[in-house]
Amino acid sequence: MRVTHPLGRQLDVTRLIDVDDPDEKDTLMTNPNLAFIAMSTTGSSADSHEIWELSVQLRLDVPGSRDVVCHWQLPVAELQRADGRALHELRFYERYRGQPQPVALDVELGSHRPMVMADIARQLAAFLLDAHPVMLHPEHDQPFLAAFLRRQGQPAAWKPAVPVTALAAGAAYGYAAGWNRHVEVVQPDLFGDDGAVSAFTRRIDTSGYGMPWRPVDLAKDMGLSPSAYADPVSAAGRLDLTVQLWDAVVQPLAPLAAPSAAAVAEASTAVISLAS
Numbered sequence: 001m002r003v004t005h006p007l008g009r010q011l012d013v014t015r016l017i018d019v020d021d022p023d024e025k026d027t028l029m030t031n032p033n034l035a036f037i038a039m040s041t042t043g044s045s046a047d048s049h050e051i052w053e054l055s056v057q058l059r060l061d062v063p064g065s066r067d068v069v070c071h072w073q074l075p076v077a078e079l080q081r082a083d084g085r086a087l088h089e090l091r092f093y094e095r096y097r098g099q100p101q102p103v104a105l106d107v108e109l110g111s112h113r114p115m116v117m118a119d120i121a122r123q124l125a126a127f128l129l130d131a132h133p134v135m136l137h138p139e140h141d142q143p144f145l146a147a148f149l150r151r152q153g154q155p156a157a158w159k160p161a162v163p164v165t166a167l168a169a170g171a172a173y174g175y176a177a178g179w180n181r182h183v184e185v186v187q188p189d190l191f192g193d194d195g196a197v198s199a200f201t202r203r204i205d206t207s208g209y210g211m212p213w214r215p216v217d218l219a220k221d222m223g224l225s226p227s228a229y230a231d232p233v234s235a236a237g238r239l240d241l242t243v244q245l246w247d248a249v250v251q252p253l254a255p256l257a258a259p260s261a262a263a264v265a266e267a268s269t270a271v272i273s274l275a276s
Helices: 084-089 117-129 138-151 164-180 215-221 235-250 261-275
Strands: 002-004 010-012 034-041 051-059 068-073 103-106 111-114 132-135
Touching (some): 034 235, 051 138, 051 235, 132 138, 132 235, 164 215, 215 235
Parallel strands (some): 034 132
Antiparallel strands (some): 034 051, 051 068, 068 103, 103 111
16 A cells, blocks of 8 residues: 655555565664654643644655654643643643644744644654654653544554653763763774774763753753753744754764873773773
8 A cells, every 4th residue: 555645755554674685674774764753731641631732843864855844733622631730831821822723833933824633633644654753752742642643533653762862861871971981082992093082072971860861951961052952841842852862862973183192091091990
């Protein structure tokens, strides 16, 4: 069966990848399509609470393609069942438009236009059909996503989700514990063939990396621009944070000038002592 992606791409949802075929084996998880997702809900239970803000950024593994970004605000059917603390933390009464139907938001222009709920669900299901969802907290978001899609008659199915907060916490802790641990250069296995040493911009102390992990703190520790975490309240702001945390983890680090021979010797000794 072939279905039409919202960007016009034809997807074959019945074809299975032959993992024994060397031409296909490398495509299983290499540069997958990604659907970054952030949402605001009226509480923590998908059984009794609702999504009222939903932001999605689709990134296709197609050279030259641009990300597709959607921001929606959805009507709340049963506000009496909402968790008051959740509404307060997300500034619900300041930001909720109270529209009887969902609206698509233009964050930059501050405008909105009416939407049909079924169309939003159909577009979201199409995004997820061929992409891995990337979320700050998938353990919270996935049940809400499934409930929303099922209510609109869409399949609640997607590829394995990426918990980007945990991914960023592991990367940040790894940089701190394995790469510098209060030493100013990286361990010797990152030396080049010519003996040169690559030092990196991330200098993170390992203290304070216990759970719960806070995305804003991780963004600061990983050196992201303050604009990445300027708005941790709205779904649109948390979508930006999700995307930038992902990019910070998967993109190459920026090299600095090579350190002195004394610093290299100190780093080598420190790494050996940590491993012993």
